[in-house]
Structure formats: structure tokens, C-alpha cells
Amino acid sequence: NAGVTQTPKFQVLKTGQSMTLQCAQDMNHNSMYWYRQDPGMGLRLIYYSASEGTTDKGEVPNGYNVSRLNKREFSLRLESAAPSQTSVYFCASSEVFSGGSTDTQYFGPGTRLTVL
Amino acid sequence: RKEVEQDPGPFNVPEGATVAFNCTYSNSASQSFFWYRQDCRKEPKLLMSVYSSGNEDGRFTAQLNRASQYISLLIRDSKLSDSATYLCVSYTGRRALTFGSGTRLQVQP
Numbered sequence: 001n002a003g004v005t006q007t008p009k010f011q012v013l014k015t016g017q018s019m020t021l022q023c024a025q026d027m028n029h030n031s032m033y034w035y036r037q038d039p040g041m042g043l044r045l046i047y048y049s050a051s052e053g054t055t056d057k058g059e060v061p062n063g064y065n066v067s068r069l070n071k072r073e074f075s076l077r078l079e080s081a082a083p084s085q086t087s088v089y090f091c092a093s094s095e096v097f098s099g100g101s102t103d104t105q106y107f108g109p110g111t112r113l114t115v116l
Numbered sequence: 117r118k119e120v121e122q123d124p125g126p127f128n129v130p131e132g133a134t135v136a137f138n139c140t141y142s143n144s145a146s147q148s149f150f151w152y153r154q155d156c157r158k159e160p161k162l163l164m165s166v167y168s169s170g171n172e173d174g175r176f177t178a179q180l181n182r183a184s185q186y187i188s189l190l191i192r193d194s195k196l197s198d199s200a201t202y203l204c205v206s207y208t209g210r211r212a213l214t215f216g217s218g219t220r221l222q223v224q225p
Contacts, residue, residue: 033212040124042203042217043160058212090159097212105213107159 002026004108006091012114013081021076021111023091031097032074033058033105034066036087043090049074050097081115088112119143120216122204128222133194137219139204140186149180149187152203154218160203163189194223 004025013019025032030051035043035058045058047066055066063085065077074093078085092105122139129135141149149166164171166178166187177190187204204216 035215040217042118042120043215045212045214048212104162107161109159110157 004091004093004106006089006108006111008111009109010112012116013078014116015082017081017115018077018079019081020078021089021091021113022073023075023108024073025091025093025106026072027093027095027106028071029093029095029106030071031094032068033092033094034064034074034076035090035092036060036085037090037110038087046076046089048097081113083115086113086115117142118216119214120204120206122202122216122219124217124219126220126222128224129194130224131194131196133223134190134192135194135221136188136190137202137204137221138186138188139216139219140184141204141206142185143206143208143214144185145208146206148207149178150205150207150213151176151178151187151189152205152215154201154203156200160215163202191221194221196223196225199223 007022033048034046037043044060049055049068052071067075089111091108094105151163152160153163154160166180170179175192179188201218201220203218206214
């Protein structure tokens, strides 16, 4: 039982390049999330998928797209990377999208992305 | 103004000390609150939920004060292994979780 896995762990891009961050969970969770974490800013929600087949914008969606490929997988795409997208990206999943006190979010190990 | 605000610290305390962190939230519609722990260069992990009546889990006690809109985390008998960043988190029912930027704790021998 691996929990939430992310690939790659590290990536360096040049401005204007594109890439897709992959996320998969094996806990049969319905909801999945993408966050970015910058120094002094905390975790900010980029996009989320409350259930398979749905996606919604979070706090900072500009410059990103997502795909909920199936119940297990949720990918994040940068179409034209910019230096402002240098960050640590975390994927998370939860059993349901309720925010209730029992609705724990489980995070992947993160992808450290640098855009030059 | 950030929706969830925390003192970034660091809080440097000796082993065995008691330390408390506060966190304030601006959205009175916030329904649920949590403390997550994040070790250096690792992913956040749920430490505990925060209930209106307050709750305790071993050496950790969480309190919620809705009137003043703050949440607290008390750690008793600090261990070296408690060194981490503690993230205050709220849920408004609107759009997933809102994370504070974290308070860093360094427990020293």
C-alpha cells in the first residue's frame, strides 16, 4: 500500500517548456487535490477533483490544467512554464470531499520544480 | 489579509518544555479545523483535528475559540522528534482546505 505517489521527484525546466506532473493513489479515495508550496505562503490549492469525472479551480489555477484520468490518477500540466511556477507541488487525496473532522487528506512526497 | 495566519517562529525550546502555538482565522464561516505537521522537505501529515470542546491526544492538546476566531496547539514535554513545522488548517465548506503558512518548532537538547 504505497498511499499517494508522485512523479517526478525533481524537475528543472526552461521558461516556455511544458510538462505533466503525475499523481496516483491506491487508497480508493474519491477526492484528489494539487497544491503548491512556496516559502512564507503555505500550501495553496491549484485544482481539485471532488470525485472522478469532475475538476474545479482552486485558489491559484492560472497557468495550470488538470486531468482526472480515472479514480486513481490526477495529473497536473504546465503548458508554458514560467519562473513564477518554481515551487514544490504536492498531490493529496481524501476519502470524500467534505472537510469533516474525519476527512483526512493524505499527501504525496512532492515534486520540486525549478523553472529557469 | 491571509485567511489563516500563524506566527512563523521559529520557536526554540529545550527538551521537556511546554510550548503553545496560536493560529487566527478570518472567515467566520469556517466549519472545521486541523493541525498538520510537516517535517523538513517532507509532505504534511495530519496531527489532529480540532473540536469545539477541545481535544487531547497524548502530549498534544488542541483548542478552538470561535468567539475570538483562533485555534491553539499545546505540546507538553517536548521531544527532539517534535521539531517540525506545524500547519494550521481550516475548512469553510467552500473549496477544500485552507492552510496557514506554518509555525516552525525547534526542540533543543
